[in-house]
Amino acid sequence: QKEVEQNSGPLSVPEGAIASLNCTYSDRGSQSFFWYRQYSGKSPELIMSIYSNGDKEDGRFTAQLNKASQYVSLLIRDSQPSDSATYLCAVSGGNQFYFGTGTSLTVIP
Amino acid sequence: NAGVTQTPKFRILKIGQSMTLQCTQDMNHNYMYWYRQDPGMGLKLIYYSVGAGITDKGEVPNGYNVSRSTTEDFPLRLELAAPSQTSVYFCASSYGTGLTNSPLHFGNGTRLTVT
Numbered sequence: 323q324k325e326v327e328q329n330s331g332p333l334s335v336p337e338g339a340i341a342s343l344n345c346t347y348s349d350r351g352s353q354s355f356f357w358y359r360q361y362s363g364k365s366p367e368l369i370m371s372i373y374s375n376g377d378k379e380d381g382r383f384t385a386q387l388n389k390a391s392q393y394v395s396l397l398i399r400d401s402q403p404s405d406s407a408t409y410l411c412a413v414s415g416g417n418q419f420y421f422g423t424g425t426s427l428t429v430i431p
Numbered sequence: 432n433a434g435v436t437q438t439p440k441f442r443i444l445k446i447g448q449s450m451t452l453q454c455t456q457d458m459n460h461n462y463m464y465w466y467r468q469d470p471g472m473g474l475k476l477i478y479y480s481v482g483a484g485i486t487d488k489g490e491v492p493n494g495y496n497v498s499r500s501t502t503e504d505f506p507l508r509l510e511l512a513a514p515s516q517t518s519v520y521f522c523a524s525s526y527g528t529g530l531t532n533s534p535l536h537f538g539n540g541t542r543l544t545v546t
Contacts, residue, residue, distance in 0.1 A: 353529075354528070354533065354534075356534050356535070364539075364540075365521055365537040365538060365539050365540050366474075366521075366537050367537070368534045368535075368536070371534050410473075410474070412535065414525075414528040414533075414535075415528060416528065417462065417479065417481050417487070417528055418464075418476065418479065418489070418528065419464070419523075419525070419528065419535050421473055421474045422473065423472070423473035424473055
């Protein structure tokens with residue numbers, strides 16, 4: 323069973339701060355990694371994907387991948403109250419996508 | 432762009448009734464998935480398909496059936512509904528897991544209550 327682990331939180335940060343979300347995975351052969359944001363009562367929406375070691379930046383979001391450590395993270399800079407949501411880490415392998423249970427983030431105004 | 436479309440959005444079933452959750456995608460994706468998400472919990476894979484005519488069980492397939500007669504459609508059938516099937520159901524699709532830049536695209540979900 324391929325596993326994806328996330329700290330469930332909740333994680334609270336003040337508005338304007340950096341939120342750091344972490345994820346580890348068990349399958350060393352995994353090649354594709356994704357971060358999804360899920361607002362309460364809504365479906366998951368893709369915010370970042372990363373395939374190579376290193377950092378990938380998109381606006382206020384930065385995904386970091388370290389395949390040797392089997393670790394992927396998401397940094398949210400200048401956090402806004404609208405970033406308050408559950409963040410799901412996903413890893414693809416075989417024919418499936420494997421999800422963590424999500425980290426709940428609250429940005430305090 | 433429609434993406435992944437699920438119907439209905441909400442449904443209330445009585446114990447023992449049956450229903451089909453519809454899912455269709457217009458992105459020509461080969462891979463399609465059904466997940467359920469219980470309140471405050473993560474996503475659990477019910478069934479998936481890597482192409483028309485091919486389906487496989489996921490983590491929690493009991494009580495469900497699927498078919499994949501076309502690339503676009505992947506309906507989920509609930510037979511003899513039970514209260515344990517009360518959940519939010521998400522359909523999702525992707526070009527495939529062996530490709531880069533091929534994330535999972537989700538539908539808006541179906542909220543099902545069995546009483």
